[in-house]
Amino acid sequence: MTRKLTLLFLIFLLSFAPAAAEDADVEWGGTLVAANALTLPHLDPDKTTDSSVGQIMWHIYEGLFELDEEYRPVPHLAADYDLSDDGTVYAFELREDVVFHNGESMTAADVEASFHRYLENNGGGQTIAPYVEEAYQDGDYTFVVEFSQPYAPFLFFLSSVVANQKFVVRPAEIIEEFGDDVITEHVGTGPFQFDSWQPDQYVRMTRFDDYAAHSGPYFGYSGEKQAYVDMLEFRIIREQSVRTAGVRSGEYHFADQAPRDQYSIFQSDAGIEPWVVSPYRQSFLIVNMGHEPFDNLQVRRALQLAIDPEEMGLAVVGDPDFWQLNPSLFPEGHLWHVEDAGEDIYAQPDPEQAEALLAEAGYDGKPIIILNSREDEIESRGALTLQSQLEAVGFNVEVRLLDRATVVEQRSREDGYHLHFSQFLSPDPDPQVYQAWMGTDKWIGNWDDEDSRKMDAIFEEMLITTDLEERYEVVRNWQHAFYDLVPYVKLYDFNQLRLTTPTVQGYSNFVHPTFFNVWLAE
Amino acid sequence: MGQYVLKRLLAAIPVLAVVAVTAFFITNVTPGDPVRLIVGDFATEAEVAQMRAKLGLDQPLPIRFGLWLQRVVRGDLGTSLFLQMPVTHALVQRLEPTILLALSGQFLGVLLGIPLGTAAAMHHRKLIDAGAIVASLAGISIPSFLMATLLVSVFGVQMGWFPVAGYRSFSEVGFGAVYYLVLPALTLGLMQMAILARMTRSAVLEVLHQDFVRTARAKGVPRTSVMLKHVLRNAAVPIVTVFGLSFAALLGGTWIVESVFAIPGTGSLAVTAILRRDYPVIQGTILFAAGIYVFINLIIDISYAAFDPRLRDR
Structure with missing residues (x-):
């Protein structure tokens, strides 16, 4: 009996082994500085076709759906959904554990308000809008969208990584306050919360400690995401040579759009980790x-x-x-x-x-x-x-x-x-x-x-x-x-070619530079 | 003196008016459409027309000019098409880095250039003179982007003494801001040094051979005193002119250094605005630069009177 119990205990321990090993490697804290060549007119991804705004702000805002590694939409802030037999009514069950950066829980009222603003303002939303008959909350955690005809690309648009297409959820009071104007108060549900923006200098965000992570496999913006660094700073550096020099000197941990013709030099440089972004x-x-x-x-x-x-x-x-x-x-x-x-x-x-x-x-x-x-x-x-x-x-x-x-x-x-x-x-x-x-x-x-x-x-x-x-x-x-x-x-x-310093760990090579599940090994 | 300043101020009005008209029309007749850049690649013609109307760009050019001029006279330079903020606000926001950069570049230029030029003149046709000529030729000939890249790779990457780029304001990090300004200021400073050293050398050389200098020396006035009280003071007028104009050029022309060092100043604001045809910002930055020139010219003229008493009564 004792041997059986010991065996069971060992199996129990072993079942946690991979996760424990993974966690043991992770180091929390620090500021990750990412040098990017961006031109940010403002920080509202619904109001611009400039893809750089989304790339940054989707660390803060999250979608009802996100894309998995086959680029198939998977529920993210939604828990599940049901499509009617005639293909015209989507009923979304929402996750009940999602908390906004202002401490309030996300409900269907927030999704409804965000969705109506999306239809009016976002390019993807405006494409969908002519086909939408009604969009409404049905209880605290159900949101329904009724179409006038079957509309196959719906979930793909909601989870798109293309500029000005993705649907993100914000608190209803923010939507009410800003309406169709550019939103300047950024309250999302993501692992990072907005800190500050100095135009043409930087955008800073900090870890959101009450983040409720999804449990699915991580890819891009979907699945289990975590902010390991205390602060993430996107530094706006338009000169390619300066971004590269910054990674060389260790001042930046990451550089976007590095010179492709220097790939072999970067490969032989112990102080630089080159990443070929494909697709x-x-x-x-x-x-x-x-x-x-x-x-x-x-x-x-x-x-x-x-x-x-x-x-x-x-x-x-x-x-x-x-x-x-x-x-x-x-x-x-x-x-x-x-x-x-x-x-x-x-x-x-x-x-x-x-x-x-x-x-x-x-x-x-x-x-x-x-x-x-x-x-x-x-x-x-x-x-x-x-x-x-x-x-x-x-x-x-x-x-x-x-x-x-x-x-x-x-x-x-x-x-x-x-x-x-x-x-x-x-x-x-x-x-x-x-x-x-x-x-x-x-x-x-x-x-x-x-x-x-x-x-x-x-x-x-x-x-x-x-x-x-x-x-x-x-x-x-x-x-x-x-x-x-x-x-x-x-x-x-x-x-594309990106660079990181060897201290950057857990970085995964997605079409956009994303810093979820990334830590600094100092 | 007061009347002189007033006259100069009044004379500035037609200058600024000509700049305003030129800036408006050149900006607006340049090919390129900001509306299509704002609405994005795949907007419909209706969306393009709607945005054009919203921004008032559907009005005929003379009407737009009239409306713009009315606002400019009241001190309103309009609203940026892209930044969604007033142009004056955008300019003020980016003024601090540009002014600090220009001031520190000019400070370094004066600190190195005037002693170098004076020393060269004093040791005319000797080794120091030749060294100064070579240094100032190098300072003028090396393009600022090359100088910036060299300084970054030596002091930023190899030595790691200074940041490779970026800017922190004094309000944010106090005197830590200086740390970010050293390399860009040095890039500008070496250029300014070259200009000032050359001008100082020739102005001092000219004065050195004047009778009053010989007389002062003959009287037994110490050499340093002769240099400071007689030579440099009399050579000051051309030096101050070059100092002022080069400083104005610095304020309006820091954009290459701002771009290389990612400093969010008025230069980078203007360049970005030109690339995306942000008309109000382009017009605003041109007017601003012209205003700076006029203002600095005024200061130079007033300072002549300080250096040369003969000019006070004119």
């Missing part, structure tokens, strides 16, 4: 289909065949550690990754066929304007590489590299450009966001013909297909149609 972004060539010659599908196909994304990746990004070919519009491992997208087309340049197609389409040699920002090296180098590839098949090309404000103005004009490089976040939460970018008269494509309406029809189907497996088939069709109709040309996926 990060994908590079696209946006095509103006509003007028000649790219209103002609044959010319767009010639364009696709003229481009060699591999040569472009080497010329523009360089080190193969920082870019990869990927035909799908989502990275490998992502829920919406389509393995066979662009089969037989993607990254298979054929200049001879391109030349033949161009001649057949009757291209008259009018100059093609590539319009891009000169400040962004991915865009400016890309434009110059593309120029040589296109000229090789007979396009007459003019490159215009201007400052961003002028580019944004010129590309909004129908005759302002022909081709334009753009970068999209690789792990976008939902393919539906592309509806705003490619389709009839969407974004700057000026696309309006039978083909654009084919694309619209696919997005409409995607919108109402709530079953994930069925929706995957629609997404697959869409990615195939992307290669058939060539509204854009997918180039390559590229990565």
